[in-house]
Amino acid sequence: MREQTRLETSILADSLLFSTSELEKRVARYGALSEPEDKSAAKRAYHSLLTSLEAWRATDYGALAKTSGPDRVKLTGALKEIRSLETVLDDLKGPGSVDQALGTLQSVGGSLGQVGATVAARAATQSESARQTLLLHQKIQAGLTLALLFIVLAWIWYLLRRNADLKRENQAEQERGERLARRLDHDGVTGLINHRIFAERVCAARRDLTRNQTLSVFCVDLESRLPTTVNFDQRAEDAVLAGAADLLRHAVDPLDTRGCLARAGGKGFLILTVSDEELGLTTADIADRIRAPFLRPIATEHGSFVITPAIGHADAHDADREPTDVIRNAELAACNAVTNGRRRVVAYQTVMRAEIERRAVVEGALARAVETNECLPHFQPQFNLESGRVFGVEALARWYHAELGWISPSEFIPIAEGNGDIVPLGWKIMETSCNEVQLLPVELTLSVNLSVAQILSDDVVGMLEECLARTGFPARRLKLEVTESTMMNDLKRIQETLSQLRALGIGISLDDFGVGYSALSYLTDFHWDEIKIDRSFAAKAVRDRKQRDVLKLVLGIAETMGSRVLVEGIETIEQRDALVEIGCKNGQGYLFGGPMAIDDITTLFFAEHSHRSLSGI
Structure with a gap:
């Protein structure tokens, strides 16, 4: 019996190693979110699965599989298909490659599942045979007991004790088998069914739907909302997940639906519900019940935690290619809630899939765009508001794609910040701008934005020194713009870095002051060469006396600190006149000109004179 126990345990372990579910999950998540960590995790899961499959013949699992010709063929074919995935996973880009990978994995997973079921059945047959043999031994020993009852009473006592031991062992084996089967279908932390069983139940519920019923899947995503403190370790995380599972059980169990909860x-978590119009239970009602428990802290032995999950849901439709597409749609809705920081339940919309696909295309093209000089700077002129003369330009990244056309910075900059492309993009814009501005006939100042990733890199000072040396651009003409939100990342370290840059002769500008986390302390804690007032002040200064008073206060502080002030977003003559009346001397905005190529700057402002006056605007 111990050998059968070892065999069943070994077969279970091998079945888990041959599972494609982890790789499918990582590939699907990368297709939805395009996170580099998911791609790396997919590669690790792939190599782990490949290693296990390559060694199948040397395992107990393989020994049982070899007894069946079809099983050997399936395992050999699965290994071949898994090996063919390596190039696809190395170049995992658009939805086509993701769908190809998932399709192959589903095919391999089906084959492995069939082999696993056959092997498990053979192992169960061997175990049952052993148990039947054990029962036979019990009967034989019972007969011997009766036969030898009158011979030796000591033998009677021994055989009875042995019989009891065998019964206990048989019961223990049955319980162990049940536990092993449960481990295959349930999550160890929460005790909930796993994704595979949940998908099977979704398919079954879809088949049994009636005309007035709606099948919905809710995805409750805690991953981006869990604490990130040092004290929040794996044990605390597991406790929070277990607590969240209990909250969801209490929310879902009272519902009069044919639903289930899964990890x-x-x-x-994933939640399946079947709502019925006749009972008056709508999807919105169910969403409110799922969200309500998280309005209170989750109490655990490691403390109480306030967790506001991202929740998305999707309903099953006839247009779905597969019944389980509703699961993927719910996960996309939850992903949308994470991306947009939403605190309410988000319903799936078809545009979400298009957005994910668009993001994947843009992200895939961005790295190549930086290398092939598709991303280039455009320059917005900066003016003296009283004389109308150009004294500087701000470099702004622009991207024209051969197939997608102009791609807005509001679209590709967040993607670049998320995947790390913002660093090479930032340096490309920096160096190109330093080269191109020197083509203008006067010594204008050049303002360039410095990203968080650039400023927190260890070699930012050395990189700028090299850039200025290569381009020959004078440090005194360069201004680096940093936002208040950048300062919040690591205030002391960033101030030290900015001081080193100022020591090179580079000007430092505080960008977008007056929006978000604005605080007067930012104006006084560092010596700014320039303070750029957010564009919202230009519009408000015309009609709001309080805003004008605040702006006068900032101008006074800047003058005391020896800093120049520049107002962004000036779009009308009325705004310009109001700002001049307050005492603002410098500005930029579409009243004077939007971002444009360097040739357009030359044509518009330096065609006839070294400076072109716009005082007559």
Whole structure:
């Protein structure tokens, strides 16, 4: 019996190693979110699966599989298909490659599942045979007991004790088998069914739907909302997940629906509900019940935690290619809630899939765009408001794609910040701008934005020195713009870096002051060469006396600190006149000119004179 126990345990372990679910989850998540960490995790899961499959013949699992010709063929074919995935996973880009990978994995997973079921059945047959043999031994020993009852009473006592031991062992084996089967279908932390069983139940519920019923899947994503403190370790995380599972059980169990709760891949949950119009239970009602428990802290032995999950849901439709597409749609809705920081339940919309696909295309093209000089600077002129003369330009990244056309910075800059492309993009814009501005006939100042990733890199000072040396651009003409939100990342370290840059002769500008986390302390804690007032002040200064008073206060502080002030977003003559009346001397905005190529700057402002006056605007 111990050998059968070892065999069943070994077969279970091998079945888990041959599972494609972890790789499918990582590939699907990368297709939805395009996070580099998911791609790396997919590669690790792939190599782990490949290693296990390559060694299948040397395992107990393989020994049982070899007894069946079809099983050997399936395992050999699965290994071949898994090996063919390596190039696809190395170049995992658009939805086509993701769908190809998922399709192959589903095919391999089906084959492995069939082999696993056959092997498990053979192992169960061997175990049952052993148990039947054990029962036979019990009967034989019972007969011997009766036969030898009158011979030796000591033998009677021994055989009875042995019989009891065998019964206990048989019961223990049955319980162990049940536990092993449960481990295959349930999550160890929460006790909930896993993604595979949940998908099967979704398919079954879809088949049984009636005309007035709606099948919905809710994805409750905690991954991006869990604490990130040092004290929040794996044990605390597991406790929070278990507590969240209990909250969701209490929310879902009272519902009069044919639903279920499951642990999703990663740190989240999936909920299946079937609502009935006749009972008056709508999807919105169910969403409110799921969200309500998280309005209170989750109490654990490691403390109480306030967790506001991202929740998305989707309904099953006839247009779905597969019944389980509703799961993917719910996960996309939850992903949308994470991306947009939403605190309410988000319903799936078809545009979400298009947005994910568009993001994947843009992200895939961005790295190549930086290398092939598709991303280039455009320059917005900066003016003296009283004389109308150009004294500087601000470099702004612009991207024209051969197929997608102009791609807005509001679209590709967040993607670049998320995947790390913002660093090479920032340096490309910096160096190109330093080269191109020197083509203008006067010594204008050049303002360039410095990203958080650039300023927190260890070699930012050395990189700028090299850039200025290569381009020959004077440090005194360069201004680096940093936002208040950048300062919040690591105030002391950033101030030290900015001081080193100022020591090179580079000007430092505080960008977008007056929006978000604005604080007067930012004006006085560092010696700014320039303070750029957010564009919202230009519009408000015309009609709001309080805003004008605040702006006068900032101008006074800047004068005391020896800093120049520049107002952004000036779009009308009325705004310009109001700002001049307050005492603002410098500005930029579409009244004077939007971002444009360097040739357009030359044509518009330096065609006839070294400076072109716009005082007559």
